[in-house]
Every structure is written in C-alpha cells, then in structure tokens.
Amino acid sequence: xxxxxxxxxxxxxxxxxxxxxxxxxxxxxxxxxxxxxxxxxxxxxxxxxxxxxxxxxxxxxxxxxxxxxxxxxxxxxxxxxxxxxxxxxxxxxxxxxxxxxxxxxxxxxxxxxx
Amino acid sequence: xxxxxxxxxxxxxxxxxxxxxxxxxxxxxxxxxxxxxxxxxxxxxxxxxxxxxxxxxxxxxxxxxxxxxxxxxxxxxxxxxxxxxxxxxxxxxxxxxxxxxxxxxxxxxxxxxxxxxxxxxxxxxxxxxxxxxxxxxxxxxxxxxxxxxxxxxxxxxxxxxxxxxxxxxxxxxxxxxxxxxxxxxxxxxxxxxxxxxxxxxxxxxxxxxxxxxxxxxxxxxxxxxxxxxxxxxxxxxxxxxxxxxxx
Numbered sequence: 633x634x635x636x637x638x639x640x641x642x643x644x645x646x647x648x649x650x651x652x653x654x655x656x657x658x659x660x661x662x663x664x665x666x667x668x669x670x671x672x673x674x675x676x677x678x679x680x681x682x683x684x685x686x687x688x689x690x691x692x693x694x695x696x697x698x699x700x701x702x703x704x705x706x707x708x709x710x711x712x713x714x715x716x717x718x719x720x721x722x723x724x725x726x727x728x729x730x731x732x733x734x735x736x737x738x739x740x741x742x743x744x745x746x
Numbered sequence: 747x748x749x750x751x752x753x754x755x756x757x758x759x760x761x762x763x764x765x766x767x768x769x770x771x772x773x774x775x776x777x778x779x780x781x782x783x784x785x786x787x788x789x790x791x792x793x794x795x796x797x798x799x800x801x802x803x804x805x806x807x808x809x810x811x812x813x814x815x816x817x818x819x820x821x822x823x824x825x826x827x828x829x830x831x832x833x834x835x836x837x838x839x840x841x842x843x844x845x846x847x848x849x850x851x852x853x854x855x856x857x858x859x860x861x862x863x864x865x866x867x868x869x870x871x872x873x874x875x876x877x878x879x880x881x882x883x884x885x886x887x888x889x890x891x892x893x894x895x896x897x898x899x900x901x902x903x904x905x906x907x908x909x910x911x912x913x914x915x916x917x918x919x920x921x922x923x924x925x926x927x928x929x930x931x932x933x934x935x936x937x938x939x940x941x942x943x944x945x946x947x948x949x950x951x952x953x954x955x956x957x958x959x960x961x962x963x964x965x966x967x968x969x970x971x972x973x974x975x976x977x978x979x980x981x982x983x984x985x986x987x988x989x990x991x992x993x
Contacts (some may be wrong), residue, residue, distance in 0.1 A: 644836045657989075659900025661835035662981040665974075668839035678840055686840035689833070690970070693952045694799035694917075695780045696831045697895045699772075699824035701799075701917055702806045703910035706817050710883070717878035721888060722915065725871035726922045727930050729892060729949035733863030733972075734936035737944060740855035 636681035643668040772823025779805035794924040794957055799917055831896035838894075838974045845971030848940075856944060860975055863948035867892035868984075871915075887911030890984055891919050894951035897977040905988040916951065923950020924957035939964040947972025 647664025655663065672678055678686075704711070711718060782805060783798030790796035810820050821828070849856060871888035886907030890898040895916040902912040927946045936942050943965030946954040951973045959966030 640833055640836050643839075644833055647836065657904060657985045658981050659832075659835075659897065659904065661832035661900060662897055662978060664832075664836040665839045665842075666978060668836055669843055672839060672843040673846075678843060683840060686837040689830075689837045690841060690952075692780075693834055693894075693896075694797075695777070695802070696827055696834055697899070697913050697917065698776050698780060698799065698802045698806060699821055699828040700831075700895075700899060700910055700913040701803045702810070702820065702824070703817055704803065704914045705807045705811060707908075707911060707914075714875075714878075714880045714884050717875050717880040718884060718915075720878055721871045721875040721880070722891075722918050722922055723926070724874050725867055725888070725892070726919055726926055726949050728870045729863050729867040730923065730927050730930040730945045731934050732866040733859045733945040733948045734931055734934050734941055736859040736862045737855055737938075737941040738934075738936055740858055741852065741938070741941070 633681055633684050636679070636683070636685035639682055640664075640668070640685060643671070769823030769826060772820050773826065775806055775809060775820070776802070776824050776827055779803075779809070792960060794921065794953075797921045797924070797953065799953070800921055803914075803917070831899070835894075835896045835900075835977070838977065841967075841970040842974035842978075845967055845974070848967060849971065852940075856972075856975075859944065860948055860972065860979065863945065864892065864976055864980060864983075867949065883908060884911065887915050889988070890980060891915035892949055892951065892976065893980040893984075894973050894977045895920075897981050901981055901984050904985045917953070920950045920953025923954040927954060927957070940968045943968035944972045948976050951976065 643664040644661060645664075646667055647662070648660035650663045650667075651658060651660040779802040780798060783801035786801055787793075787796045787798040806820075809815075810817065868889055871891060872885055875885045875888055886905075887902070889905065889907060890901040890912050893901060893916070895913050898912050898916045899909040902909040923946060927942075927950060931942050931945060936945065939962045943958045943962070946958045946965070947969030950957075955966060955969040955973050958969035
C-alpha cells in the first residue's frame with residue numbers, strides 16, 4: 633500500500649512541477665494522471681500496491697469533496713434566489729447528456745445496429 | 747452547569763475553545779458526517795437518493811451554521827481532506843489504464859460520444875441557466891459540472907469561476923445522473939451495457955460510476971473510463987475553449 637501511495641504522490645508532484653513551469657492551463661493532478669497513465673502503459677502492468685491505493689481512493693472519492701462543497705453555505709441566499717434556474721439546468725442537462733452520449737454510441741457502433 | 751468540575755479537569759467550554767483552534771474538530775466533523783452518510787446509504791439499500799456525500803454535506807453545513815463556525819475556519823481544518831483530491835485524481839490513471847484494453851476497436855465511437863456528450867452538458871446547462879435569468883456566478887459554476895469534481899474544481903480555478911459552486915453542481919449532477927440515467931437510457935433504447943455505462947460516466951462522473959458498478963460490472967468499467975477521459979479532455983479543452991470564447 634505504501635509503495636503505491638509513494639508512486640501516486642511522486643506523479644502528483646511531477647504534475648505540479650510541470651503545470652507550474654510549462655503548462656499553467658492544465659491542473660497539476662491531471663498532468664500527474666496523464667504521466668502515471670503513460671508510465672503504466674510503458675510497464676504494461678499495475679502493481680498490487682498501486683491498485684490497492686487506487687481502489688481505496690475511488691471507493692471514497694466522495695468524502696474528499698465534502699470540505700469544498702460545504703462552501704455552499706456561503707452561497708446559500710444566492711442559490712435560493714435562483715433555485716428554479718439551477719434545478720432546471722441541472723436536470724435538463726443530465727438528461728440531455730445521457731441521451732446524446734447514448735445515441736451517438738448507438739449510431740456509431742456497427743455491432744448494435746439492426 | 748453546576749460550577750466547576752473536579753480541579754485539574756478543564757470544563758467543557760475550555761475543551762471547546764481548545765478543539766476549535768485545531769484542525770481536529772473540522773476533521774472529526776467531516777469524517778463523522780461522511781461515516782453517518784455511508785451508514786444511512788447502506789441502510790437505505792444503496793438508494794441513489796440517500797447519497798452519502800450529499801448527507802455529509804448537509805450535516806456539516808448544518809452543524810457549522812448551528813455552532814456559528816465561519817466556513818474559512820472550518821476549511822482551515824478540513825483542508826487536509828481536501829488536499830487528497832489531487833492525489834485521488836492522479837490515482838484515476840489506474841482505472842483508465844485498465845479500461846483502455848477493453849476499449850480497443852471502439853475508440854472512435856467512444857471518443858465521438860464523449861465529445862458530443864461533454865459539449866451537450868456544457869451547452870445545455872449554461873444555456874438553460876442563462877435563459878432562466880441566473881447570474882454569471884451561477885452560470886460559471888455550470889461549465890465544468892459534468893467533469894469529475896476534483897478535476898472540475900481545478901478547471902474552475904483556471905477559468906476564474908467559483909470552485910465551490912462547481913463542486914456543488916458536480917455533486918448534484920452526479921446524484922441526478924445516478925437516479926435518472928436508467929430511465930433516459932431506456933427511453934432512447936440503449937441496450938448494450940458498455941454503451942449505457944459510458945453514457946452514465948460522461949454525464950454523471952464518480953457518483954454515476956459507482957451506481958453503474960452496482961448494476962453491471964461492464965457498465966461500471968466503461969463508466970469509470972468515461973469519467974476519466976472526460977476529466978482529462980475537459981481539463982485540457984475547457985480552459986482553452988473559455989479563453990477562445992473570451993469568458
């Protein structure tokens with residue numbers, strides 16, 4: 633578990649360095665992700681420790697954005713004033729996104745055409 | 747209260763002052779609320795509406811309002827949890843890597859669907875919110891909301907919109923996607939598990955993905971692939987697009 637965590641932290645650090653000096657437009661962790669992906673592709677395998685850490689993170693991803701999302705208390709009056717617009721935009725956008733993605737996949741996949 | 751407790755034993759007020767000055771209180775609050783959320787979610791047979799993240803957010807927000815703790819003060823302690831978002835984002839490389847081999851032969855339709863879905867998500871949310879009179883702060887929060895929350899917040903910082911609103915909208919989107927996707931997919935007659943999973947992942951990132959995994963393993967794998975690809979592509983293209991459009 634520790635060696636997996638070290639690998640991930642190293643790639644995160646590398647990502648931060650790259651974003652700071654070379655590519656300020658892309659968030660550091662995303663560059664870290666891409667670099668780690670490249671590393672895995674070169675090695676052609678995921679070692680057990682890394683796998684363990686990654687699945688622990690993905691199981692509790694949600695916990696990690698609680699602190700930021702609690703900031704909603706600062707926007708509360710603002711959000712309430714626009715409740716209808718927000719609700720409509722959220723619901724319609726999810727429905728349309730799922731529908732469009734599924735329809736494009738269906739149209740472009742030869743196997744599933746009738 | 748009946749005056750002082752035994753000598754040498756600090757009274758409750760002193761403990762309170764001591765704890766609220768350290769990160770411990772915010773950490774206990776955050777993890778405790780999430781723990782309660784997980785318990786409720788399990789008790790509710792993993793019903794998507796009993797989302798543990800949503801429960802945790804409501805509990806923490808209610809508690810800090812009740813005890814009059816300013817948000818910046820709370821965040822000072824909770825930032826240690828927040829920091830791990832970046833680390834968790836990097837670890838997404840693992841599910842993406844595992845999904846890549848399954849993707850062979852389907853790359854073109856998957857990428858086309860991802861781009862179409864991603865654009866639909868931004869255009870529809872921003873368009874509807876503007877149409878119904880939301881101001882620019884709120885509209886800005888919608889731009890990255892279909893991208894997985896940690897990346898979405900990174901994007902929000904880069905394009906100068908509120909990362910907090912983005913996170914809140916991203917979580918809401920995930921919950922809505924987890925609840926609604928099934929009905930939408932049935933309505934458009936999507937039958938293949940990999941297509942259903944991918945569509946959920948594009949629209950509803952992490953929360954949609956955990957839902958997809960609980961329904962079908964293939965759908966879950968494609969959903970996490972979609973979430974990862976959407977995150978990477980969004981991180982690269984959304985700031986560029988925002989700059990080009992002069993937002």
